[in-house]
Amino acid sequence: xxxxxxxxxxxxxxxxxxxxxxxxxxxxxxxxxxxxxxxxxxxxxxxxxxxxxxxxxxxxxxxxxxxxxxxxxxxxxxxxxxxxxxxxxxxxxxxxxxxxxxxxxxxxxxxxxxxxxxxxxxxxxxxxxxxxxxxxxxxxxxxxxxxxxxxxxxxxxxxxxxxxxxxxxxxxxxxxxxxxxxxxxxxxxxxxxxxxxxxxxxxxxxxxxxxxxxxxxxxxxxxxxxx
Numbered sequence: 001x002x003x004x005x006x007x008x009x010x011x012x013x014x015x016x017x018x019x020x021x022x023x024x025x026x027x028x029x030x031x032x033x034x035x036x037x038x039x040x041x042x043x044x045x046x047x048x049x050x051x052x053x054x055x056x057x058x059x060x061x062x063x064x065x066x067x068x069x070x071x072x073x074x075x076x077x078x079x080x081x082x083x084x085x086x087x088x089x090x091x092x093x094x095x096x097x098x099x100x101x102x103x104x105x106x107x108x109x110x111x112x113x114x115x116x117x118x119x120x121x122x123x124x125x126x127x128x129x130x131x132x133x134x135x136x137x138x139x140x141x142x143x144x145x146x147x148x149x150x151x152x153x154x155x156x157x158x159x160x161x162x163x164x165x166x167x168x169x170x171x172x173x174x175x176x177x178x179x180x181x182x183x184x185x186x187x188x189x190x191x192x193x194x195x196x197x198x199x200x201x202x203x204x205x206x207x208x209x210x211x212x213x214x215x216x217x218x219x220x221x222x223x224x225x226x227x
Contacts, residue, residue: 002062002063002066004029004055004058004059004062005055005058009032010032011031011032011062012029012030012031012032012040012058012061012062012065013029013030013031013032014027014028014029014054014055014058015027015028015029015030016028017051017054019049019119019120019122020045020120021119021120021121021122021123022120022121023047023120024045024046024047024048024049024120025045025046025048025049025050025051025053025054025119026043026044026045026046027043027044027046027054027057027058028041028042028043028044029041029044029058029061029062031065040061040065040071041061041071041075044057044061044075044078044079045079046078046079046081047079047080047081047082047083048081048082048083048088049088049116049117049119049120050088050112050113050115050116050119051112051115051116051119052112052116053116057078060074060078061074061075061078086101086102086103086216087102087103088100088102088113088116088117089101089102091219091220091223092223092227094223094226094227095203095226096203096204096205097201097202097203097204097205097206097207097222097226098121098124098205098206098207099207099209099219099222099223100117100206100207100208100209100219101209101216101219102208102209102210102211103210103211103212104210104212105131105132105133105137105210105211105212105213106137106141107141107144107145107148110130110145110148110149110210111148111151113208113210114126114128114148114149114151114152114208115151117151117152117206117208118151118152121206124204124205124206125153125154125202125204125205125206126151126152126153126154126205126206126208127152127153127154127155127156127197127201127205127206127207127208128149128152128154128155128156128208128210129156129157129158129193129197129207129208129209129210129211129215129218130149130155130156130157130158130210130211131157131158131159131160131161131190131210131211131212131213131214131215132145132157132158132159132160132161132172132175133160133161133163133211133212133213134160134161134162134163134164134165135160135162135165135168135170136165138160138170138172138175139170142174142175142178145175146175146178146179146180147180149179149181149184150181152208153183154183154184155176155179155181155183155184155185156184156185156186156187156193156196156197157172157173157175157176157184157185157186157187158172158186158187158188158189158190158193158215159171159172159188159189160172161211161212161213161214161215163212163213171186171188172186173186173188190214190215190217190218193215193218194217194218194221194222194225197218197222198222198225198226201222201226207219207222
């Protein structure tokens with residue numbers, strides 16, 4: 001078992017993490033020895049934001065180093081990696097409004113994505129639109145969802161995307177009603193969300209649309225409107 005993380009006891013310890021506004025993250029990674037700490041790499045720069053991506057990169061390096069593969073090619077590849085579609089996918093920044101599309105639909109993913117946005121845009125207003133995915137997940141993780149949006153300035157929750165499930169009377173408005181957030185609101189229809197954003201977004205704002213369903217329509221609609 002090979003461990004990695006920020007704990008002093010990790011076999012591969014993440015150190016000196018720096019969140020660079022609008023330009024990803026930088027960190028050091030060291031391997032742990034009984035007598036000393038041997039540097040593996042200093043100042044590895046990722047173009048993608050978020051501590052979760054630092055952990056992902058550390059896992060890759062730890063794996064390659066453990067099985068004896070050279071890091072000379074792997075490290076530049078990690079630094080060039082720009083992410084995947086619908087994972088903190090910055091689709092545009094019209095009129096100074098940064099629009100980000102993300103597949104996050106689980107509380108852990110939502111928290112990681114909003115945290116990454118806050119690290120990358122520390123001084124900007126972050127608008128988070130979330131489309132809950134399936135009734136069963138929304139009910140089961142209800143208490144986790146209501147506390148997942150604290151790092152966002154403004155939160156809009158749409159009606160639940162049923163996906164493979166039959167439509168039910170249970171509504172995501174109940175989540176908004178249970179949130180302890182200064183600006184969280186329920187807007188059921190995607191078109192109404194787009195209209196509200198068009199009327200309220202301003203230059204410098206960051207729009208984060210979280211959906212495993214069809215709410216990425218909002219991202220495209222807002223992008224087209226401000227372009």
